[in-house]
Amino acid sequence: MTLADLFSIMPIVITAGAALLVLLTGPLLQAGSSCAIAVAASLAAGLWAASASPANAPVLPGLAFTPLAHFLIPIFCLAAALTLLLSHGYNQRRAIKGEEYPATVLFALFAMCVLPCAGNLLILFLALESIAFAFYILVSIDLNRAESGEAGLKYLLMGAVAAAFIAFGFSLIFAGSGTLALSAALAAPGNRAIVSAGWGLVVIGLAFKLSLVPAHLWTPDVYQGAPAPVAAFLSTISKVAAAAALLMLLAFAPPLSEMRAPLYLLSLFSMVIGNLAALLQKNIKRMLAYSSIAHMGYLTLALLTGSKEGYAAVLLYGAIYTAMNLAAFGAIAALSAAEERQLIADYSGVGFSAPFRGGVLALSMLALAGVPPTAGFIGKFFIFYAAIRGGQTALAVVGMVSAAASAYFYLKVVVHLYMHRPVASSPQNAHPAETAALCCASAAIVVIGVYPAPLMRLVDVVLR
């Protein structure tokens, strides 16, 4: 391995090193300093990845700084930095102490940086499970609240099953094709049945990670119990990472014709059931959980076209969805006191008592509903465009109709923010770090919504 090779995987090194550094120096430093180191490390890793030039040649066995990594790692790093900024004030108010929080976030980020670089199934599996492992800790990190531990346990139990599915699937693919390399995972014709069975299991496992119906049942409970910044992190880039894994698997080898029917059903049920269930929710985090199920349904819709346009839509939507959900959960975190505002009704009048944070929450809701000129509209447009172009017009129409219905529950939050009399006390002042993070997320929503051309160019470079 040469120095140049090391440079190209530097983001992985930086995040891993910083995670250890924070863990080691944590007891000596104040909480603010640990957090600052973590933020600086994630930003540095992101900047490095953005400025390095990608190459498909492996640096280490099964590890290459691919164009996909070049696109995704900066997004992961930025999202992790925003999560850390959002959690600092939140953790102080909730009395969540200790350097293990920033260290675990960095560890999750490390695994996420590895994922798009993976060149073989084993690395991919390790990356996926390391992400999940970090999230088991993060979800249950609030030791003072039972629901946090409950959510963590639920996530762990379901996650273990999913991991088993993926591991078994990968081993079947290995048995059928004789190699773990992603680029060579095409089956010899004779062993096609085994490989297809392996694919089926992997899709089930990844459906769990993406929380697609019917593997979605953990999502509302985990989002509800997890601290809001963790839910922000979990609902955005862990989803994007899982989608990227699916994308890598589909893009390289697979018999997509066999995968189309299950993906079709997963997408259909996720869009319809996710949006319908969200209509009934009174708790804002549960509502967002069902909303994320529906959004993953849209993503799957673009994935199953198996076209370049579809994959481009997935990547673009991943980036946009990250910004939208970070803003939504970020605003919830920033508006919380020692306890979070659980119900949608708790946000009554907040749009006027906390104009900035309320405004960000409203903006993110409108973006999730797909109202122009927000980024959410551009994302939806791209998804449905790719779906219609890929011949999935019927499913696209179902998606559109369910998206129209979804406007109702997003609007419900906006209605409470601005049109109801306040019921709870006014929120306290926000921590400057929270304000900065919310500024970044909402600026991304607006800028991508008005001028998405540069981001689209980046996406196209990845898929060239």
Added chain:
Amino acid sequence: MTFDFPILTLLILLPLCGSLLTLACRRSDLAARRVALFFALAELAVCAWICLASLPAAPAGAPAGFFLFEDAAWIERFGIRYTLGMDGVSLIMVFLTAFISAIAAVVSWKGITERIPLYFALLLALEAGIQGVFLSLDLFLFYLFWEAMLIPMFFLIGIWGHGRRIYSAVKFFLYTFFGSLLMLVAIISLYLMHGAQSGSYTFALGQLIHTSVPYGIGLWLYAAFLFAFAIKFPLFPLHTWLPDAHTDAPTAGSVILASLLLKTGAYALIRFGYPLFPEAARAFTPLLYVSAVIGISYGAWVAFAQEDMKRLVAYSSVSHMGFVALGIAAWSPVALSGALLQMVNHGVTTGALFALVGMLDERTHSRELATYGGVWGKAPVLAFFFLLFCMASAGVPGLNNFVGEFLVLVGTFRVSPAAAAGAFLGIVLTLVYTVRLVQEILFGKEKKPLALADLTLREGGILAVLAVVDVYLGVHPGPLLELMKTPIALLTGGK
């Protein structure tokens, strides 16, 4: 002379900047009002300048009939361009928008007492969105503005409305949002079809009209467009959001809804629906006739039964917009110019009626017909304007609505005598509810003792300006008809 200044962009950016500046006036409500009014008037001044300036006939690259045109790359990946254009029809609608928005700002000068900067900021943002709809020539851009203008209106109804304001605001938003999403599917399908045929993927209206759409598919696509436009219009039986939204909106909100938002549906049908799918549009013409004729009579019939003045005027809108639909369905030059004229007339007259109802409401806090009586004796100036606008609304000759309705009926009669005859029945019904309104409010005995002051200078000014426009368009609609002559000839193919 080449004319390079992006004046159409200015028309959109001016209210948008005004909106942001108004929002910044958090300390002083008066400053917010003044800034908002300044920008509304500046917009009006720009429109007036466009009318008066002698612009070169056709800028480079513009489609025929357009005298102002701007075009820039926006999202190259999809061939989406930032294309704005103005022909006679757009100019009329843009002018109407600037005029009514300025009126709306003055109307809400006193009536709005809470969160004033936000209110005026939303008013201006709404204006920017509507101007965008009237100017876009790229289907993607059009869709963007079409949806974006929902947000300010949603807030205006939901925050400053009365009664079941939240229910009405959400109903308004969902209705329109749902219709539009299906239109988005149709837009994308058309885009892909055109791209596959010609190899150039674009959302430009000028190119998409050359797509050869198979008849069966064209019907579906046109249906999606028509559905979205018919909701905004609103055509019977998709009108049910309108009475709620109009009744519960603040006065200026009702004025803008009636005068401008409904017009976007009609305008879009003329600008996009018919040119894109001429065959399918012809196939749907009988449906449009039926819907228009039922709308005219049904709106008038239901208006007659209302006890709430605002609701009454709202249903009268359904009836009047039926005439616009009738004129579009006939699609002959005379009927179409009648429809466009009727759009302006309805905008001015119904806007004035909503403003009047708002003024009465501010004085007595009641919109029930049963409360009023004998207003003529107590507030003669107010009563005079009320009578004038009611007469205009009923289509009395010499006032503006008469000209529009007349042209629509004449134009339609040549194409479809049955539809014209049906619509004529509707006019009779219009008289019935108008007479009832005038009789119960202005004349008769006072039912309850009301402290009813006459108009203030501000209110009198608003109504006087609107009345002058009403009379002027009633006796001299020539300039307007002249403006729309070329575009209509191009649209109807000189039929």
